[in-house]
Amino acid sequence: MAIRSPLPDVEIPPVSVYEYLFGTITDDDLERVAVVDGVSGEATTFRALRDRIDAVAGALAARGFGVGDVVALHAPNVPAYVTVFHGLLRAGVTVTTVNALSSAPEITKQLADSGARLLITVSALLPAGEAGARDAGLGDDQVVVLDGGPDTGVGHTSLADLLADPHPAPDVTFDPATHLAVLPYSSGTTGRPKGVMLTHTNLVANVAQSMAIGVGRDDVVPCVLPFFHIYGMTVLLNLALRTRARLVTLPRFDLAQYLGVIQEHRATFLFVAPPIALALAKHPLVDSYDVTSVRAVLSGAAPFGESLAGAVRARLGEHVRVLQGYGMTEMSPVSHCIPFDRADIPSGSVGLLVAGMEARIVDPATGAEIEQPADGVSGPGELLCRGPNVMVGYLGNPEATAETLEPDGFLHTGDIVTVDARGVFEVVDRLKELIKYKGYQVPPAELEALLLSHPGIADAAVIGLPDEEAGEIPKAFVVPVAGASLTEAEVIAFVAEHVAPYKKVRSVEFIDAVPKSASGKILRKDLRATAG
Structure with missing residues (x-):
């Protein structure tokens, strides 16, 4: 069901x-002022x-x-x-x-x-x-x-x-239900970029569904996440215009410039990807600016752990609501969010299905449906979604469309999730990114969230390395905080203290920066290409 x-x-x-x-x-x-050039x-x-x-x-x-x-x-x-x-x-x-x-x-x-x-x-x-x-x-x-x-x-x-x-x-x-408004292209991190066919109704529906995020007419929204990406297009640009909030545009992310805009324009609602959240939580430059006007931070585009959410809140002020959303280009993009008025929902989750959405959770190994429990949390499975914001299909690619969209309208997300009795979803990992260690499934996102809780780690990514005995072993790429002194043994021991033995990191490489897409997704294929 x-x-x-x-x-x-x-x-x-x-x-x-x-x-x-x-x-x-x-x-x-x-x-009222609609748009301000942040430069x-x-x-x-x-x-x-x-x-x-x-x-x-x-x-x-x-x-x-x-x-x-x-x-x-x-x-x-x-x-x-x-x-x-x-x-x-x-x-x-x-x-x-x-x-x-x-x-x-x-x-x-x-x-x-x-x-x-x-x-x-x-x-x-x-x-x-x-x-x-x-x-x-x-x-x-x-x-x-x-x-x-x-x-x-x-x-x-x-x-x-x-x-x-x-x-x-x-x-x-034209018929807004069938006429294509936009053709954004999927990121291509898992294959050839494909044109995602989104109608006017898809975009209108998703703005209406995203009202739960809580942006209002008195909000000031710095826009550093790109409008060409569906997150920036719907959740910043169109949602702010509909609610009559004020947009402050920035052509690229520069932390000092971003903080300057927050201070000068008394920004209230920050839409970020995890790399920006990391900077807000850990970069010393934040202390040089007045960010007391901020009332909410919403992160999307990539997993965002509870520890990082707590670090952002501790840095910006306990009054700040730290929210998370989930979606994908094929859903215009929002399917889940933590509503602003739901302080009971953990910041490390992606919250509730937005209005008008349905979901199924399917065991990727057996195809069996995983039910929402009456108590506690469900087992993990692939998330499928259906709603008025789901794409028509991929342009000129019926094969890829058929692989992604079921005949009944449910869209395969490729993400592994759990759901609890309240309807709160948590993303465990990408279906294709799960590490298989001696038959056990190890979610990289879980290990990354743990690594980011270490005070000496500024950023981290985890991939699976081929291993003759284990199948795959987890390898961590770690960006140390400036001035921190970390060794591979210390990182391995830190992770081992907090996880089951099969989830332990077996190898660590220190790097200057984790490669990420414009939307903040970790480019694991780039890490695999350089991994020894």
Whole structure:
């Protein structure tokens, strides 16, 4: 039997993303600040933002872009991203968001696979963007550089050029339940990147479902997690716009700059990935800034242990709610969160299913369904989810779609979870990342959370190394805190004190940094490539 969300259902109106975010905005809210450039300090009101979005939609429609077209957006977090992204959606265009760190060949593949007719980028990313567009068959007139123009020496059409000849926003008609809003590409850490088909209804539903996180109209949200990633797109950008909170954009993560924005703008709600949470918990620079305005920190994109949550709270103040969410691109992305008003839910869990979601837990070895217990905690199994935020499928890849989506609509997440009697879920590990030591399953995430509780360890990652006798042995990659003196024997002994014998770390390597994706996921394949 499916496990249902204990949260009350939310209304998911059958409207476009634009209509959902701006269709009911009041005159009072139009005068509020919507977006602040964290670098320059320039502020944009909701009225100005809406007018610019309409202008971009009109300009694109006048150039022949609309329903059925795909446009690639390749830019960091700048205010223009907000305008152009929503202008594209307003015009009925499907947006494929491109990682700002993508190489030219990666851009070429995404443009070709998505069928994009236009690439919109910024001058700092133009070398890769231009080369990628050219190799995908796009001409110079099919590349727009947002900050281009005579001052930058960039000859492509700029945003100012697009808006020079004003056109009204078009009247666009489509079915939000079937029309694709965005085509983000999966991270590719477990295979070839795939275009994830998400409709307007998927995105609208997930913003409505994410209201439980507790962002309100008086919140100030620093935006360092990239908008091109679904976490930044839905949980920062769209949720903040819907609740009329204030966004402060930052094009990249620099701890001093981030802390400066928190202090200057009196930021209240921080959305982070575990690497940023680690910095907030352990970096000495935090003590040089006033962060007393922060009321909540929510981490997502990768596992976040109870010890790290406690360290963040101890550093920022016991009044700060430390929350966690869970999801994946294929779910727009949020399927679980700790609601702000549920202080009884452990910060190391991913909380409850969001409103309107169902889940199943399946034993990966036998396929048997694992039931939610009446008492205590269930056994571990793979999480499957179903809800209005689940993708249509993978673009042009029916085989991968069939492998991921069951005929009844349940999506395989590839994550191993447990659930307790209250409906609180905890992610144990990735199905493909479990270490098999002499037949026992060893979750790397459990060992990583333990290692991070050591005061001399700044960051850590664990992988399985092939071993003739054991099958695999756990190996830890450890980043020591600056000035700490650690030995391999000390780390091995620390872990051994806290875990069953089969979970012990058998090898330790000290490194300068744990390789991670833009969303904060540990790149274990990179560690395996260098492991001895």
